Amino acid sequence: MIACPRTLFWIVLLVAACFLAGTTSGAASVPAPADGPGLTVVMDNNYPPFSFRDANGELVGISVDLWRLWEQQTGENVQITGLEWDDAIRRMEAGEFDVIDTVFYSEERGEIYDFTAPYTDVDAVIFFDADLPGISGLDSLDGFVVGANRGDSTVKELQEKGITVRKYPSYEAVVSAAKAGEIVVFILDKPGGVYYLHREGIQDRFHYSAPVIRGQLHRAVKKGDAALVTKIDEGFASIPKAAYDDLDRKWYGTPVAEPADLRLITFFAIVAVLIILLLVVLNHTLKQSVAMKTEELKQELDHRRRADEALNRATQKLGFLNAITFNDLQNAVFSLSGFLELEKSLPADEKTLAYRQKQAEILHQITAMLRFAKNYEDLGMKPPVWQNVSQTFLIAISHLDMAGLRRTITLDNLEIYADPLLERVFLTLAKNVLLHGKTATEISLSCKRTQEGLVLVFEDNGAGIPLAMKEKIFERRFEGKKGLGLFLAREILSITGITLTESGTEGQGARFVMLVPEGAYRFTDNS
Structure with missing residues (x-):
């Protein structure tokens, strides 16, 4: 069984995996056997460090090297195919392959597959925006749009809990979506998720939770083929321990100091x-x-x-x-x-x-x-408090599907003294973009100091608001269900003396300006 990497070197060694694949595969991997009939194996092609494509498009990883060692021990050819995970599952179920690797056991899969012994432990964790507090487990995801790899067993568990899931074809696609701001929360197996966060250079923008799902990697065959399961397990059991140790050093590296020294x-x-x-x-x-x-x-x-x-x-x-x-x-x-x-x-x-x-x-x-x-009814019932504007804004828009809008936030750790219903103000402004922005493709939240106080600006590049409607949108009216949300937003802000106006240009986008008086804002240290 492959040993789990040491915690201290986990992140650094995963980032090095792709480089190691290109520099050591020619010297350390076992050559593939000659062409001929043999065992056909399918696995995920986007699951580092176990199986993924290197810079040359070759399928590499721990699981690939293990099968090459299995070939050497058994003398039987193995044809390995790497596919997107949901495609690999579909074609395995269609009978195109003898074995599927990098697979978790579940009761549903247990009805159609026989599983080999596990060969490593893998934890699934929740990755979330560093400015977004309160994410601690699956039950805390209610109301969020959660990104996931299509075909992962975690998708079904999330859907059974009533959580909205946005599925992507690969781990790389999930992390790319997070980088683009399409999602602020996603769930992946920890090794692959950490690898792609570092490869995309956004590791500092995200945190991850404690493990929410603990699993083990297996190989699986068609239900009822116990003889093939035994053959596979015996082949891997015959691989010398020294060969496993070599693979550990190849993919996880060698620590500079022993744990006791550290x-x-x-x-x-x-x-x-x-x-x-x-x-x-x-x-x-x-x-x-x-x-x-x-x-x-x-x-x-x-x-x-x-x-x-x-x-x-x-x-x-x-x-x-x-x-x-x-x-x-x-x-x-x-x-x-x-x-x-x-x-x-x-x-x-x-x-x-x-x-x-x-x-x-x-x-x-x-x-x-x-x-x-x-x-x-809750307005003013609780005393105002200092609130981090960036965090409050992210929490507000996390309840909306803002995937089609690019966002820019430049607030420099700004806090303002406002009613606890400040989140509802930002929710109202964001909903206004989705309902009336029409052609809007981006939103921004920024601030600037002036002689009158701090100017906090929320704007979009959508249709904008006609000049004649700039003050009417804040009136308390029920006709057509218009104006109520912005009326409430203005009232909430006015509790601590903050004003709300609209100064955008029709055809260029809406621009809501909040003037925060002196003494009602501050910039906190990043620590």
Whole structure:
């Protein structure tokens, strides 16, 4: 069985795999046997380091080299074919091959295949945008569009949990989609996922979770062919341990220091760093303690003052909301009662039908008003908080399918002091692009300091908004279900004194400008 790579060298050694394939395959691999009938094997052609195409298009990897060793031990020819994974599964089930390699066991596959003994452990993990918190397991993916390799056993498990899956033909295609911004969350086997993230140069843009699915790689044959399973297992068992060790060194490399040496070096390094840090802290503590305490007290008092002011404004807005909502409901109920009375005195003729239609319209109006009140009821009920704008924006758009839009975010770790419903503001603006942007292909979120405060701009390159509609889109109206979302967005921002206007040019795109007053924004250190 192939040993799992040492954790400390995992990432570096996977990136080196493609280079090693080109530089050592000619010297270290066993030559293929002569042409002739033999065993036909199919495997994934995009699954490093086990099977993938090198720079010359040749199929290389651990699994390929293992079959060459199997040929040498058994004297039987092996014809290896590398395909996209879903194509490999389909053609194996059609009977075109004797064996399928790099396959996980599942109950569904167990009904059509007999499996050999496993030869390595592989974990599937969730990769997600580094600015996107809260991803911890499969249950945390609800509401996200999750990328996956078409044909992987993980696809079915995700779909059974009701998770939206966007399938791609290969691991490389999944990572390329993540690089292009089509997806912010995807699930792959860890070795291949880490390899392609490094190859595409975006390893710093993504984090990955603890293993969500643990599996083992097998070879499998058509159900009922136990003799072939035994033959395959015995052939691999006959390969000398030294040959397996050579493959480990070829594909995983040789560590510079043994684990015990690394632990000792790490221990002394940590001790040295702790001593240095302790000396630095003792040297500065007395000078900084008074200044730090004074600044903390000042910030606390400032936060409390802002919270009190925001809560007072929210109370006034809630009083206004209660008044107009009650008045609207009262008028609607009165109208409905009148039509009901008229209906009682008339037969079921055309007028009666007309009255019934009026009743339905009034009920629809009441429903819309109740929905408005529901959306607005949490506004101002909790004190404002400092929020990372980039993270809040990414969380908001993660509930939408923004694959067709290129996005640019330049915020320099900006935080603003706003109502906890800030996420709904960005969700409303993003929905506006999808619903009304028409020709939009990109969106951007940027900021700039001015004398009046910080200008936060969300814009797209779509159809834009006519001049006559620039202020009307923020009005509270129910006709045609327009304006309500932007009305709420403006009200949410106004809790902490932030204004919202639209200054784009029709035909060139919408441009929503949020002016954040001094003291309501800050730029945090990256650490």
